[in-house]
Amino acid sequence: MHKLTESILDKFSMDYLRNQVLKNAYGNDDTVIAGLDPRVLLVWYLFFGLVPWFLNDLVILLGLFIFVALTTRAAKIAPLVLFLFCLGVFSQTGYLLIAALFFGGDASTVAPLLVMTLKVAVVSLASITVFSGLDPDRLANGMLWFGCPDQLSFSISFAYRILPVLMEEFQNILLSYRLRGNPPAKKTFPGKIRYLFYQIKLIIQAFYPLMLNTAKRSRTTVEALEIKGYRYALKNPTVKKMKLAMLKVTRNDGIFAAVSIVWTVLCVLVSAVSPL
Amino acid sequence: MNAKNKMTQSQKMMVFVLTMSLYGLATLFTELIPSFQVGIVEFSVEYFLFIPLTLAMLFDPLSAALGAATGELVFSEIMLGQFGGLGELEKFLTVTIGVYIAGRIVKDPRNRKVVAAASIIGVAVQQFMGCVVDILKVQFAVEDFEAVAGLPESVFFTEGFACLNDILFSGILFCMLPTMYLAPRLYGKIEPLLGVKPRDKDTMIAGDYVLTPKMVGMVLIGFAAAIASELLASGGYELIDWEAAWAGNTTSIIIGIIVAAIIALIVIGMIRGRAVKNAETKQA
Numbered sequence: 191m192h193k194l195t196e197s198i199l200d201k202f203s204m205d206y207l208r209n210q211v212l213k214n215a216y217g218n219d220d221t222v223i224a225g226l227d228p229r230v231l232l233v234w235y236l237f238f239g240l241v242p243w244f245l246n247d248l249v250i251l252l253g254l255f256i257f258v259a260l261t262t263r264a265a266k267i268a269p270l271v272l273f274l275f276c277l278g279v280f281s282q283t284g285y286l287l288i289a290a291l292f293f294g295g296d297a298s299t300v301a302p303l304l305v306m307t308l309k310v311a312v313v314s315l316a317s318i319t320v321f322s323g324l325d326p327d328r329l330a331n332g333m334l335w336f337g338c339p340d341q342l343s344f345s346i347s348f349a350y351r352i353l354p355v356l357m358e359e360f361q362n363i364l365l366s367y368r369l370r371g372n373p374p375a376k377k378t379f380p381g382k383i384r385y386l387f388y389q390i391k392l393i394i395q396a397f398y399p400l401m402l403n404t405a406k407r408s409r410t411t412v413e414a415l416e417i418k419g420y421r422y423a424l425k426n427p428t429v430k431k432m433k434l435a436m437l438k439v440t441r442n443d444g445i446f447a448a449v450s451i452v453w454t455v456l457c458v459l460v461s462a463v464s465p466l
Numbered sequence: 467m468n469a470k471n472k473m474t475q476s477q478k479m480m481v482f483v484l485t486m487s488l489y490g491l492a493t494l495f496t497e498l499i500p501s502f503q504v505g506i507v508e509f510s511v512e513y514f515l516f517i518p519l520t521l522a523m524l525f526d527p528l529s530a531a532l533g534a535a536t537g538e539l540v541f542s543e544i545m546l547g548q549f550g551g552l553g554e555l556e557k558f559l560t561v562t563i564g565v566y567i568a569g570r571i572v573k574d575p576r577n578r579k580v581v582a583a584a585s586i587i588g589v590a591v592q593q594f595m596g597c598v599v600d601i602l603k604v605q606f607a608v609e610d611f612e613a614v615a616g617l618p619e620s621v622f623f624t625e626g627f628a629c630l631n632d633i634l635f636s637g638i639l640f641c642m643l644p645t646m647y648l649a650p651r652l653y654g655k656i657e658p659l660l661g662v663k664p665r666d667k668d669t670m671i672a673g674d675y676v677l678t679p680k681m682v683g684m685v686l687i688g689f690a691a692a693i694a695s696e697l698l699a700s701g702g703y704e705l706i707d708w709e710a711a712w713a714g715n716t717t718s719i720i721i722g723i724i725v726a727a728i729i730a731l732i733v734i735g736m737i738r739g740r741a742v743k744n745a746e747t748k749q750a
Contacts, residue, residue: 289620349540394644405659408483
């Protein structure tokens with residue numbers, strides 16, 4: 191229990207979190223993936239995010255998994271994100287395996303679950319490549335091009351800018367609560383539980399001032415947007431065209447698409463010859 | 467209805483931005499807080515749903531609900547690269563529906579009993595829908611679901627228990643109690659910051675939407691019925707058998723992949739075409 195509270199507090203080291211998120215967003219502009227056209231990547235994602243769900247062939251899935259693992263490597267993803275990915279895959283299927291064994295399954299249970307784990311892994315890695323590898327502004331523009339709601343692309347760009355500010359503010363509020371508070375003793379076991387609940391209560395209470403502050407800030411944001419004619423610009427196609435003029439399909443995009451297609455075909459061929 | 471009592475478009479936008487950033491921040495934390503497990507039972511700080519719940523009770527419920535869902539999508543999924551594609555749609559919809567319903571129920575945020583009931587109903591609705599979808603997902607993803615020893619029972623057991631556990635543990639501890647604490651306290655304090663009148667009988671959103679609570683209820687019943695029928699239908703596992711039959715040989719897989727790629731391109735072309743057409747009609 192002590193370890194748990196400790197690890198929660200560790201995770202709340204805001205500087206670490208903030209660095210990781212910012213690094214993930216803006217720290218990998220120079221990679222091959224970041225240089226690709228967001229539209230091409232979104233189409234690519236549509237394929238690698240959907241098709242694995244309908245495949246049950248172990249060889250093809252393994253091939254696709256290796257490929258998306260390579261693209262993830264090329265996109266230089268922050269370690270925190272990769273750690274979360276592993277945790278996510280385990281929590282999706284790993285616990286099911288344990289539960290199935292508990293209910294009297296045996297080795298035959300492993301094979302279908304392995305297929306499912308691979309499916310989840312391929313889809314998640316493809317999404318990590320696209321959504322973490324790309325600069326948020328480019329991603330937002332790519333989505334806008336496909337006719338996604340403007341609110342969504344606005345939210346993405348806005349989120350990356352507001353997050354560091356919000357985190358810092360939350361940290362300050364939390365620290366000031368901690369300074370004024372009197373935490374319960376945590377020597378005994380009930381004391382430790384009380385301490386954990388005290389920490390959770392503190393976090394919840396910290397949202398009270400944060401809500402009021404953010405309300406003020408969001409009013410300022412929206413009013414600033416209104417002054418710049420945001421809602422008018424949303425509906426105006428000329429503005430949209432100017433905004434999207436930066437998107438260009440280059441030779442690199444062609445190579446990337448060709449490599450993906452060739453790799454997928456190869457996987458299918460290998461699975462056709464292999465006895466599995 | 468007095469025009470003064472209605473929220474303007476930009477005020478709705480403010481609520482959207484407010485909920486999005488706050489709930490996004492909170493989900494980012496929950497994504498990182500480790501959950502501790504007792505056996506196979508997972509006790510996790512599932513989410514900080516009290517934030518959108520409180521805001522939906524104080525402001526326009528629809529904006530708050532959409533803001534919360536978008537915030538979760540953008541902050542914890544896209545920013546951390548955990549975007550699961552279509553799977554996120556389910557979360558988006560369930561969060562929106564749950565928060566919206568809770569927000570519509572409350573007429574006076576100072577009434578703690580109603581606030582408590584509304585928040586627990588919102589959570590229950592959201593969790594239940596999520597649970598049903600989760601079970602269906604495993605059924606469709608695993609080939610020969612029934613044939614794998616111990617799998618169906620374990621899925622029903624773990625999912626059902628997780629759902630109940632989330633409603634009782636996270637629901638009461640992290641949604642109901644904080645909302646009961648925050649909603650009455652913020653009432654009358656946070657509204658002036660956005661230039662909105664506090665919610666009372668006059669400012670209660672009404673006639674503003676095509677969606678009435680009754681209609682939402684109908685939609686929900688429809689949703690439940692659809693899922694129930696889906697469950698019954700897959701009880702015979704006809705769909706899965708059919709799928710397994712053609713997915714067995716390689717040629718069909720190749721054809722399937724090609725067809726999927728073509729369909730993807732066509733869909734994109736259609737989306738693009740519609741977007742251009744929309745832009746043109748707007749320009750004209």
